[in-house]
Amino acid sequence: xxxxxxxxxxxxxxxxxxxxxxxxxxxxxxxxxxxxxxxxxxxxxxxxxxxxxxxxxxxxxxxxxxxxxxxxxxxxxxxxxxxxxxxxxxxxxxxxxxxxxxxxxxxxxxxxxxxxxxxxxxxxxxxxxxxxxxxxxxxxxxxxxxxxxxxxxxxxxxxxxxxxxxxxxxxxxxxxxxxxxxxxxxxxxxxxxxxxxxxxxxxxxxxxxxxxxxxxxxxxxxxxxxxxxxxxxxxxxxxxx
Amino acid sequence: xxxxxxxxxxxxxxxxxxxxxxxxxxxxxxxxxxxxxxxxxxxxxxxxxxxxxxxxxxxxxxxxxxxxxxxxxxxxxxxxxxxxxxx
Numbered sequence: 001x002x003x004x005x006x007x008x009x010x011x012x013x014x015x016x017x018x019x020x021x022x023x024x025x026x027x028x029x030x031x032x033x034x035x036x037x038x039x040x041x042x043x044x045x046x047x048x049x050x051x052x053x054x055x056x057x058x059x060x061x062x063x064x065x066x067x068x069x070x071x072x073x074x075x076x077x078x079x080x081x082x083x084x085x086x087x088x089x090x091x092x093x094x095x096x097x098x099x100x101x102x103x104x105x106x107x108x109x110x111x112x113x114x115x116x117x118x119x120x121x122x123x124x125x126x127x128x129x130x131x132x133x134x135x136x137x138x139x140x141x142x143x144x145x146x147x148x149x150x151x152x153x154x155x156x157x158x159x160x161x162x163x164x165x166x167x168x169x170x171x172x173x174x175x176x177x178x179x180x181x182x183x184x185x186x187x188x189x190x191x192x193x194x195x196x197x198x199x200x201x202x203x204x205x206x207x208x209x210x211x212x213x214x215x216x217x218x219x220x221x222x223x224x225x226x227x228x229x230x231x232x233x234x235x236x237x238x239x240x241x
Numbered sequence: 242x243x244x245x246x247x248x249x250x251x252x253x254x255x256x257x258x259x260x261x262x263x264x265x266x267x268x269x270x271x272x273x274x275x276x277x278x279x280x281x282x283x284x285x286x287x288x289x290x291x292x293x294x295x296x297x298x299x300x301x302x303x304x305x306x307x308x309x310x311x312x313x314x315x316x317x318x319x320x321x322x323x324x325x326x327x328x
Contacts, residue, residue, distance in 0.1 A: 140287060140288055165260060173280060175277070176280075176281065179249055179258050180249050180251070182256075183249070183251075183256035195259045
């Protein structure tokens with residue numbers, strides 16, 4: 001298990017952080033930070049999947065970004081902000097190395113190289129958020145569902161323990177829209193769906209369905225952070241059906 | 242709260258809702274089905290694709306169909322022909 005951003009880090013920078021890392025196991029639905037509350041720790045994930053959620057005026061919630069073993073949560077800290085109106089939680093359990101926010105921030109004062117690496121990841125995250133916005137405005141539920149399943153597969157593998165209710169929150173649609181499109185993708189033999197467990201059967205097929213709404217943040221990640229992190233949008237894999 | 246299931250009738254297939262969703266009353270579940278149908282139609286119309294879903298069957302936990310809410314029922318009242326005349 002490794003974290004793609006830590007793997008890309010210069011050894012001297014990693015040595016600055018290493019003594020302060022604490023390994024934690026993050027359960028499903030674990031809250032990484034609450035809205036408008038101080039972000040105490042930044043988590044570098046070794047597995048699992050975290051979601052950052054935006055809410056507007058208490059109405060409607062929408063996922064705006066997801067991060068797994070390629071990066072870290074709590075990026076607002078590195079932008080000099082203590083608390084965010086967003087909140088983040090684990091949508092699939094996994095372990096992480098966490099570090100106190102103030103310690104990470106002062107390490108970025110010590111090493112410009114470290115700061116630049118972490119800021120490049122924030123750029124990738126911003127590209128992902130923009131890509132979600134474009135997808136929501138211009139792409140259909142079928143295309144966006146394919147994109148989102150690919151993003152999950154990149155981070156947690158072929159078996160995705162996700163309910164339709166949860167997927168509806170992620171995509172910002174009503175549950176029936178998800179029920180229908182899961183059924184359609186299953187009919188096209190791209191996934192297998194048993195109650196609350198979706199298995200990716202044909203990755204390339206999903207990439208084709210996504211019709212361009214998947215892949216840009218992933219290629220930015222490979223260009224700017226780590227070209228080697230296995231499976232983050234790299235080799236199309238077909239799994240045995 | 243009562244759990245209702247929204248099975249989706251498409252032109253060529255039926256999608257069974259295995260999860261269901263809780264509503265305070267059947268009336269609220271009915272409105273939920275109407276809103277879902279409108280959203281599904283909107284998603285297809287966004288790209289000028291044919292609307293494949295023609296009904297949501299609202300069922301109880303035993304699987305009995307309480308009401309089949311049709312796409313026409315959801316969408317037709319929203320079309321301009323059905324609104325009060327505009328001069």
